[in-house]
Amino acid sequence: MFWGSHKTKTALSNVKDNEQVISEITNDDLDWKCSGTGSETHSIYFKLNNGYFLFIQFAWAKIAISTTYQTNFYLYVPGSPGIFETINQSTMNVGKDKLSVSGENLNISWSFDMKEITFMYNNNKKDPKENISVIATYKDFAKGYKIGDGKNHIAGGIAMHSFYPNGKVEATISFNGLKEPVIDSGLGLFIRACSTGILPYNIGEDWLLSVVTNNPAQENQDEYLFHLMHYTTPQKYGGQDITQGAIIRKDKPAVYFYNNTAEYLDMTSGISKNYDIPSSVKITCHGMTSDGKKASLNFLAKTEFFANEIDVLGQLNKLIKTFVQALVTKPYIFQFHQKNAKLTLQIEGEDEVILAGDGFLELTMMK
Numbered sequence: 218m219f220w221g222s223h224k225t226k227t228a229l230s231n232v233k234d235n236e237q238v239i240s241e242i243t244n245d246d247l248d249w250k251c252s253g254t255g256s257e258t259h260s261i262y263f264k265l266n267n268g269y270f271l272f273i274q275f276a277w278a279k280i281a282i283s284t285t286y287q288t289n290f291y292l293y294v295p296g297s298p299g300i301f302e303t304i305n306q307s308t309m310n311v312g313k314d315k316l317s318v319s320g321e322n323l324n325i326s327w328s329f330d331m332k333e334i335t336f337m338y339n340n341n342k343k344d345p346k347e348n349i350s351v352i353a354t355y356k357d358f359a360k361g362y363k364i365g366d367g368k369n370h371i372a373g374g375i376a377m378h379s380f381y382p383n384g385k386v387e388a389t390i391s392f393n394g395l396k397e398p399v400i401d402s403g404l405g406l407f408i409r410a411c412s413t414g415i416l417p418y419n420i421g422e423d424w425l426l427s428v429v430t431n432n433p434a435q436e437n438q439d440e441y442l443f444h445l446m447h448y449t450t451p452q453k454y455g456g457q458d459i460t461q462g463a464i465i466r467k468d469k470p471a472v473y474f475y476n477n478t479a480e481y482l483d484m485t486s487g488i489s490k491n492y493d494i495p496s497s498v499k500i501t502c503h504g505m506t507s508d509g510k511k512a513s514l515n516f517l518a519k520t521e522f523f524a525n526e527i528d529v530l531g532q533l534n535k536l537i538k539t540f541v542q543a544l545v546t547k548p549y550i551f552q553f554h555q556k557n558a559k560l561t562l563q564i565e566g567e568d569e570v571i572l573a574g575d576g577f578l579e580l581t582m583m584k
Contacts, residue, residue, distance in 0.1 A: 223373045225455040228365040229475055238505070239473045242361035242379040244331075246434075247409050251277055252254040255374070256410070256417040257320065258324055260289075261336055261355055262444075263386040263405030268295040270554065270577055271543070273336045273351065275318050275325055277309060278417055288323040290338055291525070291552070292349065292392065293577075299524030300349070300392070301550055302340060332356060332409065338481065340465050346394040355405055358384025359465045364475050372454050374415025381407040383442040383465035404430045404442045418548065421448035421459070424581035425479050427500060427518050428559050431574035439467040441572060443514070443560060445500060447479045448581075462502055464514065464562065464572075472512045472564070474502035488524055491547050492582045496520060510565040518555065518578045525552040548583040 232238050249257060260274040272291035278284070286306035293299045306320030316327040324337040333356040342348045358381040367377045386405040391398040405429055412420055430442040445462035462474040481495035488494045502514040529548035555576035562570045 223371070223454060225450045225457040225459075226370040227459055228367055228377075229325060230368050231368070232365040236365070238364060238475055239362050239507075240367070242363050242367070242409075244267070244316075245578070246361075246367060246377065246379045246411075249277070249311045249318060250411060251279075251309070251311070254279055254281075254415055255413040255415060257412070258408070258410045260408045260410070261334070261353065261386075261405050262408070262426075263353065263355070263403055264428075264430050264575060264577070265386070265388060265401040265403035265454050267399070267401045268432075268575070269293065269390070269401065269403075270400065270575075271351065271353070271390075273338050273353065275309075278507070280416060283384065285345075286320055287521075288320060288338065290340070290349070290351075292351075292390070293552075293554060297556075299306050301527055301552075302349075303417065303526050304340060309461075310384050318486065329340040332358075336403060348391070350398075351388060353386055353388040353405075355384050355386055355407060356379075358382075358407065359471060362463065362471075362473060364461050371450050372415050372419045374413055374419075375418045376412040376415060376459075377410070378446060378461065379409040380444070380461075380463065382444060382463040382471070403432075404440060406442060406444050408446070410565050418583065419451060419454070420559065421581075422451050422456075422583050424448040424579075425498065426579040427462075427498075427516070427576065429516070429560060429576045438560040438572065439469075441466040441574070443516075443572075443574075445474065445477060445502065447477060461470075462504075464560070470510075471507040472504060472514070472562070473507070473512065474504035474512070477501065478505040488520075488523055489549065489551065491526075491549055492551075494520060494551060498578065498580075506564060509544070510567075512562070514566045515561045516558065516561070518558070518576055520551075520578060521556065522554040523551075524554055525550070526530045526544075527552070530580070548581065551580045551582070553578040 256278040270293040274289040286309040443464040447460040460477040480499040483496035484493040527550040558576035560572040
């Protein structure tokens with residue numbers, strides 16, 4: 218399970234010629250399992266119309282004899298450094314629905330009909346200037362999807378990602394001792410990750426998450442949200458790319474991408490002493506619309522506004538940190554934002570479309 222020579226077999230490679238590549242997610246894909254070696258998360262990424270970008274996550278992981286519960290939180294206000302914080306939780310309470318979850322700092326609750334998710338986060342710091350409180354409701358989301366059965370077989374274990382690829386967000390945010398909370402709406406992306414029988418750091422070496430969305434009131438075009446998750450399994454397990462993405466536009470067929478590349482361009486050492494960072498990433502996506510048309514998308518994701526460099530080991534407890542250091546020495550996450558991003562979308566039988574918006578780019582690198 219940990220040290221074997223298992224090669225990667227992706228969910229896409231398991232899809233037979235007469236089968237649909239895209240499948241709708243089920244309740245079982247979303248349920249918390251919390252069993253055996255592995256990791257699980259429920260996460261939301263969203264951008265508000267005022268330009269704020271947020272990420273909220275509850276994470277469970279079991280490595281060796283240690284089990285951890287964590288909340289991860291990120292807030293970016295245009296023109297200011299990003300705020301990132303990880304808080305270890307002493308408890309994890311899973312609801313009877315097997316979807317809702319809570320700890321000391323974060324409560325994620327699903328409605329009975331599974332059409333609305335509420336995130337309530339508070340870092341519980343007593344100093345008003347350090348306290349952060351967020352209530353965000355995610356609803357009216359697009360149909361959840363995965364690639365094939367969703368199961369990527371890596372290192373003798375299974376890694377899955379399932380998505381609700383676009384939904385409306387209403388959020389109330391208090392931070393920095395503001396006299397009045399910030400109240401706004403926008404668009405968001407929900408991601409469910411689950412790995413079983415595999416150490417979290419054996420899933421992938423290099424990770425990329427790109428999210429681009431617009432403000433329809435400003436850009437004079439229908440709302441949309443594009444996302445791409447792309448990672449490469451460790452070389453000892455085949456070094457294969459695992460990739461899935463989608464663009465969801467208002468009142469148009471969904472477009473799903475599963476044959477994608479991410480090329481790092483113009484590497485530079487100016488940002489980090491630990492890694493060279495690309496000045497941009499050339500993203501090329503190929504897939505199909507929900508009504509069966511071929512589709513492609515091109516996007517140059519730029520590392521325009523550097524927001525954060527996160528030392529992943531620095532966020533772990535001592536026992537897990539010691540164990541992980543035997544496997545990878547320097548896992549780091551880099552977060553960037555981009556104004557005036559341009560997506561070029563081509564759908565079979567239709568005119569090419571240029572979509573403008575704001576981009577978020579997260580790169581995870583490991584040695």
